[in-house]
Amino acid sequence: MSDLTLRFKGQKNDVVQGVNLRVRRGEVLCVVGESGCGKSVTSMAIMGLLPPNSAQISSGKMRISSDEWDLVTDRLPAELRGNKIAMIFQEPMTSLNPAFRIGNQIAEVVQRHQGGTRAASLDRAEEMLQRVGIANPGQRLREYPHQLSGGMRQRVMIAMALANEPQILIADEPTTALDVTIQAQILDLIADLRDETGMGTIMITHDLGVVAEIADTVAVMYGGQVVEQGPVEEVFRNPQHPYTIGLMSAMPRLDKPGERLAIVPGTVPTISNMPDGCRFRTRCAFATSYCSKRPSLSDIAPDHSVACHYAPLEAHVRVSA
Ligand SMILES: Nc1ncnc2c1ncn2[C@@H]1O[C@H](COP(=O)(O)OP(=O)(O)O)[C@@H](O)[C@H]1O
Ligand code: SF4
Ligand SMILES: [Mg+2]
Incomplete structure (x- = not known):
């Protein structure tokens, strides 16, 4: 820049x-x-x-x-x-939508840029949650942002930003x-x-x-x-x-x-x-x-x-x- x-x-x-x-x-x-x-x-x-x-x-x-x-x-x-190019913010709610399950949000971003099946995108979402240190990622995928702690939301946002390997x-x-x-x-x-x-x-x-x-x-x-x-x-x-x-x-x-x-x-x-x-x-x-x-x-x-x-x-x- x-x-x-x-x-x-x-x-x-x-x-x-x-x-x-x-x-x-x-x-x-x-x-x-x-x-x-x-x-x-x-x-x-x-x-x-x-x-x-x-x-x-x-x-x-x-x-x-x-x-x-x-x-x-x-x-x-x-x-x-x-x-x-992807960004991680100080405030995670800037990039999370409170109305959607986190798995769907990450999968949506993956599918938009990489194509592939919904199932493959959800697998990628689960893998990324695991990589940012979230326990029981399969279960967390089905939760909404408000069900997570602030630190966990931050990690979800990081997972989402990194999922497409920017x-x-x-x-x-x-x-x-x-x-x-x-x-x-x-x-x-x-x-x-x-x-x-x-x-x-x-x-x-x-x-x-x-x-x-x-x-x-x-x-x-x-x-x-x-x-x-x-x-x-x-x-x-x-x-x-x-x-x-x-x-x-x-x-x-x-x-x-x-x-x-x-x-x-x-x-x-x-x-x-x-x-x-x-x-x-x-x-x-x-x-x-x-x-x-x-x-x-x-x-x-x-x-x-x-x-x-x-x-x-x-x-x-x-x-x-
Ligand atoms: N939307 C805005 N309207 C007016 N001033 C703003 C806005 N956003 C940031 N600023 C001002 O811009 C300056 C730089 O802010 P910022 O980039 O947030 O600093 P940093 O991230 O280094 O702490 C500050 O003086 C801040 O008050
Ligand atoms: S840093 Fe200090 S010495 Fe250097 S130009 Fe600025 S005011 Fe002058
Ligand atoms: Mg700042």
Whole structure:
């Protein structure tokens, strides 16, 4: 996805500005950043799910292998949704219909994209429920969403999203509400499908433990912009944007799973109060008057890019021992 810029009607600033995200086959890209920085809006824009009367997309292009479309004029083609590209939401009821049995809902999606018999689609639904760790899947197939716990509904939605082996999966904080064991099982399932089918995943998460476990590359967002992007080992070992450095100051540790992003002092300005230039400058310890000019995302190493006038920092800041 390239150069996504959009704002909501009535706002004077873009809520997402010039965002590029790229995920290769068989890779997991994790998108991190504080709440409100535009992660969900970005994924909804990719899926064509923003309300067209209030969300105004001024630029953005999407490409999946040879399929390309302009997000300004076109929505995600229906034949690709749920097939080539699937999404898992924070809130499972967004994609479950309360009026239908869950087996029928999953089977319907499978049959729509893959054809085959009803019985074969129901078998696939049962297999997927098993893979997301639901006990007695044959029985659960006949239940309605309200008969399941929240965590189970979340897993049903994940099963439904993965049933057609999409080329791209967008997962918006999919495991936040799940307990640690189930969370690990879902991450394993995503990793298995990546290996089996070459699925590329864009995973939005607050959890650096998840990033450390599953990401190949990471994109850090602040104020609707990508401020740093690169291979996960490189960004963890050598974070260069002052915001990333703040977030990473609580590094994930294998003995402490589920460690969240560190708190960066101050709060994110609201969209209408976003400063010009570098949007992080109201909170940045390194800010100068030059930062009223917007920094572009530039490479500081192969595949590692940073949007800061002073990156790499060690070239500008003397660190005393
Ligand atoms: N439908 C909407 N109308 C107006 N503003 C919205 C809408 N949806 C999200 N926003 C605003 O867009 C910004 C980014 O939100 P979001 O993408 O949900 O953040 P994140 O997922 O990173 O926590 C927030 O300031 C939010 O209030
Ligand atoms: S451009 Fe300036 S304000 Fe922005 S992160 Fe870099 S030093 Fe801080
Ligand atoms: Mg969100």
